[in-house]
Amino acid sequence: MTVLALDVGGTKIAAGVIDDHGEVLRYATRPTPLTDLDHTWAALMDAAREALDGREVDGVGVACAGPVDSGFGTVSPINVPCWQDFPLITRLRAAFPNVAVELAGDGVCMALGEHWMGAGRGADFLVGLVVSTGVGGGLVLHGRPYGGRTGNAGHIGHIVAEPDGLPCSCGGRGCVETVAGGPHLVHWARQRGWRAPDNADAAHLAAAALTGDEIAQTAFDRAGRAVGMAIAATAALCDLDLAVVGGGIAQAGDLLLDPIRQALDDHARLSYVRNLRVVPAELSAHAGLVGAAALVIRS
């Protein structure tokens, strides 16, 4: 069985042809047009055509930045403003008649991808996190993707970390994303005197932390603790055995993972969460695509 997997994010659109061993056979990307809904759709179809290269597939699985509405098959990604209540499933069914089309949020797909082929193999109750520009996540419970009522469950980046914190992209305030999301991390460090070129990003901040810059180290410590507290809360609520942490900020490795584990030591104390493991993701950029394929292949 081969499946066309699609992953729509605020920066790029990815398409892959994936077989039932989770192998990515062909892969294509396009930048995401953000201002014209038809251009965004055209970019998605363009990436799909390049990945397919004339091949027939047995289904289409799509991961989309949230929020999604899995019941109506529509998507309204915060970071793709021209797609509001965009009927993605209807469009895809018209473009790919006669095959199954499945949709889930990108966080759910990341968690499912890691569960199927990555760091989450063998764990049946896990949260997957993408710590990047934003902080996303998704749940796999009983070995199955869990989207909740509308497909958005597990969005761990919008658990509140600081009640009086900064405004968040979601419209709320003080979410984990406002502490651990890349731009926020850099902004926090700059405000406290971290000196870096104007175009410096979280990767520069990680490099500074590794060479002993105390402000940079404190920024990662603060981010890791916020993420760790959110994982502790999620584990207490959902009775998990594993958290898989991926995304650009997670490339910083132990800079982020150590304070996450410290926060779990401090806050995850009940018997059923004390042995929760936190591991880095293994599938990197392909996790969402592999998870989107799994929506079809493992349904």
Ligand SMILES: [Zn+2]
């Ligand atoms: Zn938020």
